[in-house]
Amino acid sequence: MNASLSPQMSASVLLPLFIAMVAGAAVPFQAGSNAALGRTLGHPLWATVASLLVSLIVVVPVLVGMRAGWPNLAAAARGPWWLWIGGVAGVAYMTAALVLTPRLGAASFIVCVIAGQVVASLIIDHFGLMGLMTKPVNLTRVAGVALIVAGMLVVQWGTKAAATSAAAARAVGT
Template sequence: MHALFLTIAAVLAGAAVPFQGGANAALGRALGHPLWATLASLAISAICVIPVLVAIRAPLPLISSLTAQPKWVWIGGVAGVVYITAAILLMPRLGAAGFMTAVIAGQVVASLIIDSVGAVGLAARPVDITRLTGVAMVMLGAVVIQWPGLSKM
């Protein structure tokens, strides 16, 4: 039951993502540049997180503990900027389904690579034919969703 609850929570979190992309694309048009929309989106994220941190009385982080961490721990912020900006630029052109399936395909391929080598602090997980078949199916799904638009490119 625990795994089912976590899976449902992940699906619901994923369902929010296309709304984020569409809203940020509209925000980019309103602000005149996609990077302004990226900055605004990240600022709103901070504005939403700060009261929660205060409400749950999360202790302040120890800056000294960061110096011992590998430099790749900061890549999440960079990845966030890349993703938000890509959504702003690409979702209006590809549509929500086209953009999201392409994003998911990229996520699954990168995740398989991360798992195979145990990158970013995760335990290594072997790549087998079942996992490769799943990745191929996701990639095929991304192509099928885009198929009508591919003939126009």
């Protein structure tokens, strides 16, 4: 951390990073609980529906408590088409998590999700997509993304090696 930062400034920088980490830490729990819910309900898509309904039940009282007012649907309807893909992306992510987390394990699934998020984010930044400020790709940023993708591959390799070792131990024990 830069020693020249004042305590207030460092807190203003560190608090959002901490909150983002806590939000990120919730994701594997979401994936695991939704996968179990999908098994319990009999189909992964029912768990997606249930998760979205629970989200709605939680967020509406928060909006009311914050006195957020009504959404400006007319302005949103006049906006670009991509304003609405968040819901589709959420369903795609949730359904993938429901199906793949039991097969891959939480760590393997989440590291793949993170790698995909970072690659897509680099593209979004480079082209300034979705109304975001353009942040061109450079060698340093590509190297960082390559390290994350390499980390994903290492986690996958480690998971496969652990599974092979466990299978060998079971075979010896029988």
